Amino acid sequence: MKRTSLKEQIDQFAVQLLRHHSEYVQQETPESAPYFMTRLRARIAQEQQVAQFWEFGVISAQKWLIALGCVALVFFFGNLVAIGTQSHRLTPMTVGSSLNDLEDSDYVHASEEALNVELQKE
Amino acid sequence: MAKITTTLPLPELTELPDDRLVEMTLQGDNQAFENLVGRYSRRVFAIARHFFRQPETVEDIAQETFTKAYFALQSYQRGASLEYWLARIAVNNCYDELRRRKSRGELTVSDMTEDEVNWMDNKLAQVSVNRHIQIGERQIASEVTQKLLDKLSAEDRTILILLHAEEYSVAEIAKLIGWSEAKVKIRAFRARHAMRKLLQRLQLIEQRKERQAAASFAA
Numbered sequence: 063m064k065r066t067s068l069k070e071q072i073d074q075f076a077v078q079l080l081r082h083h084s085e086y087v088q089q090e091t092p093e094s095a096p097y098f099m100t101r102l103r104a105r106i107a108q109e110q111q112v113a114q115f116w117e118f119g120v121i122s123a124q125k126w127l128i129a130l131g132c133v134a135l136v137f138f139f140g141n142l143v144a145i146g147t148q149s150h151r152l153t154p155m156t157v158g159s160s161l162n163d164l165e166d167s168d169y170v171h172a173s174e175e176a177l178n179v180e181l182q183k184e
Numbered sequence: 185m186a187k188i189t190t191t192l193p194l195p196e197l198t199e200l201p202d203d204r205l206v207e208m209t210l211q212g213d214n215q216a217f218e219n220l221v222g223r224y225s226r227r228v229f230a231i232a233r234h235f236f237r238q239p240e241t242v243e244d245i246a247q248e249t250f251t252k253a254y255f256a257l258q259s260y261q262r263g264a265s266l267e268y269w270l271a272r273i274a275v276n277n278c279y280d281e282l283r284r285r286k287s288r289g290e291l292t293v294s295d296m297t298e299d300e301v302n303w304m305d306n307k308l309a310q311v312s313v314n315r316h317i318q319i320g321e322r323q324i325a326s327e328v329t330q331k332l333l334d335k336l337s338a339e340d341r342t343i344l345i346l347l348h349a350e351e352y353s354v355a356e357i358a359k360l361i362g363w364s365e366a367k368v369k370i371r372a373f374r375a376r377h378a379m380r381k382l383l384q385r386l387q388l389i390e391q392r393k394e395r396q397a398a399a400s401f402a403a
Contacts, residue, residue, distance in 0.1 A: 069380060072387075075307065076379045077348050083329035084349035086322040087233045094225035095243045099218060105247050106254050113255070 202266040206257055217257075221250050224267055228274045234345045235278040237330050245281060249274040272360050275346065279361060282338035300328050304386060332382055340375035347372055 197205070197219045208216035225246065232245035252273050253260075260269055296304065303324050333341050346357045354372070358365045 072380050072383050073376055076344075076376070076383060079325055079329045079332070080344060080348035082322045082325035084234065084351075086326035087230055087349070089322075091226060091230040091233050093222075094229060094246070095239065098225065098243065098246070099221065101243075102221065102247055102250055103214075105251050109251055109255065 203262045206260060206262070206266070209254075210257055217254060220266070224270050225250075227267060228270055231271060231274040231350070232278060234349050235282065235341070241281070245274065245277050248277050252277070275342070275360050279338060279342050282341060286338070296328065296331055300324060300331070304328055332379065335382055336375065336378055339371055340378050343368065343371045343375045344379060 197216060200208075200216075200219075202220065202223075205216040205220050209220065228246045228249050229242060232242040232249075236242050236245065249270060253270055256273075260266065303321070333344065336344070342361065343357070346352045346360065347354075352360065354365050354368050357363070357368045361368075363371070
């Protein structure tokens with residue numbers, strides 16, 4: 063019981079210390095420091111410069127991204143067109159005709175001729 | 185802030201409400217912002233002074249608070265208390281600075297001046313008879329409190345100052361620092377415990393010194 067009350071008393075003492083500290087601070091704190099406004103103006107101006115620098119950087123980066131995006135889009139649509147024309151050749155309707163073309167092709171004739179020559183040699 | 189422009193003469197500016205000055209600042213009237221700084225600089229300095237002793241740190245906190253406020257004025261809700269809004273920025277700046285420092289040395293009596301040691305010795309001896317601190321003792325109480333607070337963690341220190349020095353409620357502190365009310369209560373309990381332990385340790389040191397002095401006197 064005695065221990066608890068001592069604990070409470072120490073707590074109360076701590077609170078008293080903090081309140082007196084606060085009252086002293088309120089009483090002693092000046093309106094502001096000398097030349098505070100001048101330094102604040104300088105700091106805000108400095109921060110504005112930094113912000114402008116970053117703003118410029120971000121705007122430049124945005125422009126570059128837009129330009130790169132446009133180039134990427136041109137390549138993308140170019141590829142789409144190329145793939146479109148290739149896929150037109152390989153549609154199921156054209157596969158049969160492609161095979162017929164292959165049969166008539168010079169490559170097939172040449173290989174058949176080579177085979178015949180070898181057979182004749184044997 | 186480089187170019188100062190104002191639409192109204194100074195005496196008229198001082199009579200305008202905060203919200204009007206905020207609007208004028210947002211329209212580029214820097215004189216209006218300087219007027220706001222003049223209105224609340226004492227409050228911001230007092231908050232920083234509760235946390236730090238060094239005048240340079242106090243001014244740095246005040247500068248940072250007003251700089252942040254200047255760039256964030258757009259987010260200030262018209263009709264709300266500008267003083268509370270600035271206090272919130274200042275408290276968060278102080279808390280961040282404390283966390284950056286993270287200096288928590290062990291408390292030794294040698295940290296205090298001889299006057300402070302004697303005063304604490306006297307006060308701690310009187311704690312059991314519940315004697316109060318006199319008004320004339322405020323300065324020394326403030327110095328001692330700062331040194332005791334230096335030994336606490338950033339969280340404990342912030343909570344104790346806001347609760348007992350700034351006298352904010354738990355709900356207000358929760359809003360100020362962005363913690364839940366439950367966290368504020370738990371932190372406050374821990375902070376009081378830490379402060380009590382510090383004071384008890386000082387009390388024990390003094391009692392030991394007294395016993396040693398008595399023993400040497402008897403010998």
